[in-house]
Amino acid sequence: MTAGARVGATWGLTGVTVRAGGRTVLDDVTLAVPPGEVTAVVGGDGAGKSTLARLLVGRVLPDSGTVAAPGRARTGYLPATSGVWADLSVAEHVDLVASAARLDPATTRTRAAALLGAAGLADVPDRLGRALSGGMRQKLGFCLALLPAPDLVVLDEPSTGVDPVSRVDLWRMMSAAAADGVAVLLTTTYLDEAERAATVLVLDAGAEVYRGDPAGAAGVVRGAVAVLDAAPADGTPVWRRGRTFHALVRRAAGAAPADLEDAVIALALEHGGAATRARPRPPCRPPVADDVPAVVARHVVTTLGDVRAVDEVDLDVHPGEVVGLLGANGAGKTTLIRTLLGLLTPTSGTVTVLGGTPDRGVRRQIGYVPQGLGLAADLTVAENLAFVAAVYGLPGAPEPPPDLAGLRDRLVGDLGLGLQRRLAFAAALAHRPGLLVLDEPTSGVDPLARAALWDTVHEQAEAGAAVLVTTHYMQEAEQCDRLLLLSRGRAVGGGTLDAVLAGATSVEVRAAGWQAAFAALGAAGLPVTVAGRVVRVAGVEAGAVEGALAAAGVAGEVRVVPARLEEVLVLAES
Amino acid sequence: MRAMILKEFRELRRDRRTVAMLVVLPLLLLTIFGFAANFTVDTLTAVAVGPGAADATAQVAAAPAGSVALDVRAVRPDADRAAAVADLAADRYDLALVTTASGPPEILVDGTNLFAAQAADVLVARLGDAVTSETLFNPDLTTAWVMVPALIGLILTFIGTIITSIGLVKERAAGTLEQLAVMPLRPVDVIVGKIAPYFLLAAADMVLVTVLGMLLFDVPFRGSVALLVVAGAVFLLVVLGIGVLISTVSQNAGQAIQAAILVLLPQILLSGFIFPLDAMAPGVRWIGYVLPLTWFVKISQGVMLRDAGLDSLWLPLTILCGMAVLVFGAAVLRFRASITPHRSRAARAAGVSR
Numbered sequence: 001m002t003a004g005a006r007v008g009a010t011w012g013l014t015g016v017t018v019r020a021g022g023r024t025v026l027d028d029v030t031l032a033v034p035p036g037e038v039t040a041v042v043g044g045d046g047a048g049k050s051t052l053a054r055l056l057v058g059r060v061l062p063d064s065g066t067v068a069a070p071g072r073a074r075t076g077y078l079p080a081t082s083g084v085w086a087d088l089s090v091a092e093h094v095d096l097v098a099s100a101a102r103l104d105p106a107t108t109r110t111r112a113a114a115l116l117g118a119a120g121l122a123d124v125p126d127r128l129g130r131a132l133s134g135g136m137r138q139k140l141g142f143c144l145a146l147l148p149a150p151d152l153v154v155l156d157e158p159s160t161g162v163d164p165v166s167r168v169d170l171w172r173m174m175s176a177a178a179a180d181g182v183a184v185l186l187t188t189t190y191l192d193e194a195e196r197a198a199t200v201l202v203l204d205a206g207a208e209v210y211r212g213d214p215a216g217a218a219g220v221v222r223g224a225v226a227v228l229d230a231a232p233a234d235g236t237p238v239w240r241r242g243r244t245f246h247a248l249v250r251r252a253a254g255a256a257p258a259d260l261e262d263a264v265i266a267l268a269l270e271h272g273g274a275a276t277r278a279r280p281r282p283p284c285r286p287p288v289a290d291d292v293p294a295v296v297a298r299h300v301v302t303t304l305g306d307v308r309a310v311d312e313v314d315l316d317v318h319p320g321e322v323v324g325l326l327g328a329n330g331a332g333k334t335t336l337i338r339t340l341l342g343l344l345t346p347t348s349g350t351v352t353v354l355g356g357t358p359d360r361g362v363r364r365q366i367g368y369v370p371q372g373l374g375l376a377a378d379l380t381v382a383e384n385l386a387f388v389a390a391v392y393g394l395p396g397a398p399e400p401p402p403d404l405a406g407l408r409d410r411l412v413g414d415l416g417l418g419l420q421r422r423l424a425f426a427a428a429l430a431h432r433p434g435l436l437v438l439d440e441p442t443s444g445v446d447p448l449a450r451a452a453l454w455d456t457v458h459e460q461a462e463a464g465a466a467v468l469v470t471t472h473y474m475q476e477a478e479q480c481d482r483l484l485l486l487s488r489g490r491a492v493g494g495g496t497l498d499a500v501l502a503g504a505t506s507v508e509v510r511a512a513g514w515q516a517a518f519a520a521l522g523a524a525g526l527p528v529t530v531a532g533r534v535v536r537v538a539g540v541e542a543g544a545v546e547g548a549l550a551a552a553g554v555a556g557e558v559r560v561v562p563a564r565l566e567e568v569l570v571l572a573e574s
Numbered sequence: 575m576r577a578m579i580l581k582e583f584r585e586l587r588r589d590r591r592t593v594a595m596l597v598v599l600p601l602l603l604l605t606i607f608g609f610a611a612n613f614t615v616d617t618l619t620a621v622a623v624g625p626g627a628a629d630a631t632a633q634v635a636a637a638p639a640g641s642v643a644l645d646v647r648a649v650r651p652d653a654d655r656a657a658a659v660a661d662l663a664a665d666r667y668d669l670a671l672v673t674t675a676s677g678p679p680e681i682l683v684d685g686t687n688l689f690a691a692q693a694a695d696v697l698v699a700r701l702g703d704a705v706t707s708e709t710l711f712n713p714d715l716t717t718a719w720v721m722v723p724a725l726i727g728l729i730l731t732f733i734g735t736i737i738t739s740i741g742l743v744k745e746r747a748a749g750t751l752e753q754l755a756v757m758p759l760r761p762v763d764v765i766v767g768k769i770a771p772y773f774l775l776a777a778a779d780m781v782l783v784t785v786l787g788m789l790l791f792d793v794p795f796r797g798s799v800a801l802l803v804v805a806g807a808v809f810l811l812v813v814l815g816i817g818v819l820i821s822t823v824s825q826n827a828g829q830a831i832q833a834a835i836l837v838l839l840p841q842i843l844l845s846g847f848i849f850p851l852d853a854m855a856p857g858v859r860w861i862g863y864v865l866p867l868t869w870f871v872k873i874s875q876g877v878m879l880r881d882a883g884l885d886s887l888w889l890p891l892t893i894l895c896g897m898a899v900l901v902f903g904a905a906v907l908r909f910r911a912s913i914t915p916h917r918s919r920a921a922r923a924a925g926v927s928r
Contacts, residue, residue: 073758081749390577
């Protein structure tokens with residue numbers, strides 16, 4: 001990345017409305033995407049994020065309002081599907097994009113070398129798209145979007161399904177592009193990611209909930225948030241964060257929201273979100289009398305081919321407990337879950353689930369929600385539940401949760417992802433399982449829907465079910481009572497979220513011009529990323545950062561701060 | 575188990591393509607094999623030429639009627655043997671009755687319509703010494719000679735329809751079509767760039783099959799190479815167009831293959847290269863007439879085996895050109911629409927009413 005900061009106009013949308021299929025997808029949305037900054041659009045499935053991204057790249061035209069974009073030749077785009085061809089090699093991708101954009105060979109070579117080098121793809125020019133991991137594919141897609149040196153780059157959910165290590169790489173690349181003067185827009189479903197952008201637009205069902213500095217969201221909440229140990233008996237809107245209840249109360253009765261997630265949930269509730277999202281009351285299982293662990297795994301080794309995908313892992317999950325499995329892609333989370341479910345036989349070690357070896361009989365008492373949800377898209381809500389009831393031999397089909405009651409006869413494939421997840425939960429809970437296994441239970445849904453899903457999980461735990469979830473997101477990890485950190489099949493840490501984060505530090509740099517600090521630290525070979533307008537370096541001494549800044553003649557305030565979860569995961573991998 | 579069965583039926587019911595396969599395929603096969611699968615030709619069309627044409631016609635008609643009826647469509651006393659050969663080359667009749675000033679009448683049989691030629695042999699045998707006979711174009715009635723020109727068309731259809739539609743649908747399913755749409759490429763770049771490779775591959779296959787057929791089976795190539803090349807190119811546009819159309823209505827490779835089978839099967843069975851068109855019931859024959867392969871087979875067999883020229887093949891060629899314009903045009907428009915920005919239907923309606 002050699003080009004200096006380009007002086008450019010601010011791109012974006014002004015008063016844009018888009019309607020499709022009788023529905024308003026975007027409702028009078030305005031967003032500025034200035035050059036040299038990362039702007040984030042956050043919202044759940046169906047919030048209108050992709051439509052907004054496609055407006056900027058000219059794939060969708062607004063029904064009203066105006067779109068300011070630099071045009072096709074000056075815009076880079078990373079679609080949600082990563083836009084990488086399965087049967088083309090990395091080098092062939094570069095050729096394709098370079099010739100479509102009519103780049104001269106010399107420019108192509110220098111830019112491709114710089115971009116692919118930053119993405120860690122420089123050494124695999126002949127690898128085919130299909131042989132790349134999800135994270136590498138997204139990074140390649142990002143390199144391709146930046147190859148023609150665009151003024152605006154639009155990234156649609158670049159980090160969905162991407163492991164934390166690649167996610168940090170992606171953020172570093174995005175930060176570098178912004179430092180270079182490119183206007184960067186990304187969409188995401190995760191607030192901890194949006195929090196790192198300079199400007200965030202929170203969308204709910206196509207309408208703006210909040211727009212501005214992520215740190216300013218708390219200031220526009222009309223009410224306040226009270227942190228309680230038990231749910232209030234009155235109808236106060238409430239959501240869970242781990243074992244505590246957060247309630248939206250009058251200004252005088254609580255404090256300002258502590259983070260973006262609380263602020264966004266509060267804002268969504270104040271926008272009338274509660275009325276449309278009554279919380280489900282799934283059937284509750286009678287509490288288990290004795291404290292026999294639901295899962296006991298000892299020295300479990302599961303070999304796939306000649307890879308020890310799970311290597312000497314111990315795990316206990318007690319009734320009433322929510323345990324999170326944390327780790328990058330390939331850390332062994334899915335293999336461990338499949339071993340616990342009895343779908344894979346451990347090579348050595350012992351697995352006891354609900355008092356027995358996991359076979360078909362034991363699996364009848366397990367509720368499992370896979371990442372793909374396992375619903376039949378061509379069946380209605382009621383038919384899906386009837387199928388589950390028939391398979392588990394229940395006397396009657398369970399009633400759908402309240403917010404799905406009016407949609408009994410709708411095809412599941414036509415529902416939004418949030419509602420599909422709710423239905424998958426209801427289906428998994430219908431037979432009152434003693435053990436609940438959830439694979440990335442809330443990816444892709446908006447904060448309010450995520451809060452409602454976690455309410456369900458905690459209710460199950462309180463009723464005596466043992467819950468095991470996999471995740472690599474902060475917001476999911478903090479909902480767990482205990483975490484097990486996996487890396488390359490081995491358990492490398494564990495305990496509460498605080499225990500996992502304890503001791504891990506990151507160095508934060510606040511400088512007048514963050515771009516200069518970012519460039520200086522990047523040039524010094526440090527693993528640097530940006531959160532908002534603050535530069536962060538994980539896993540190094542403050543002295544090294546100060547030294548690199550001083551060497552480059554950049555002034556900045558350096559301090560040591562607690563590491564973020566994905567930084568801890570990256571450190572665990574290295 | 576009951577739950578699984580019930581679930582599967584419920585899902586199947588909503589998968590319209592599979593239901594269509596389950597309903598349409600049996601009906602299609604029943605229709606084809608019930609009405610079209612008929613190797614027996616019971617009527618032979620003929621032309622009589624030469625001074626004794628009228629007499630010879632009467633003589634043949636007076637012979638004891640067997641299972642084969644002779645339908646003499648034209649009696650031309652002023653024409654000669656060469657004219658009769660030209661008529662057969664143009665595929666106007668199944669056989670010709672040639673009379674001269676002296677000697678017995680001669681029956682000329684077109685050997686490229688295999689089943690008609692076999693029926694004609696029966697007729698000649700019945701007439702005994704009263705006539706002489708010669709089988710033209712394919713004297714040994716070799717099946718391969720008739721099949722190879724038709725196979726060229728079938729292979730082009732296969733590549734054009736199945737391979738092209740899968741190639742396009744893969745792009746849609748992987749989401750990379752979206753990427754192409756926003757790259758600085760014009761829609762025409764994307765369309766031509768996407769289709770040209772298949773066009774070239776199919777053309778190369780066409781040359782390969784033709785040459786191999788000639789080397790391995792001694793299939794003759796008697797007519798104009800240029801005419802076959804032109805007809806092949808036009809036909810290729812039609813089948814590529816069908817492939818593109820299939821891709822625009824399919825979300826994944828499975829759906830594309832389902833649709834392609836429904837398009838391919840009738841072409842294989844009803845285009846006249848397996849079952850003779852003349853022996854089909856009229857309704858089914860008309861299905862054959864709307865299929866592009868029918869017309870390409872007429873051209874490829876005519877050019878390669880009978881040295882037929884544009885004067886007799888203009889009709890099939892014109893029909894193929896018309897199909898190419900319609901099908902390929904519709905395909906390009908639909909594909910173009912999928913890669914250019916679109917406005918919602920509501921907005922378009924509002925724009926019209928304003």
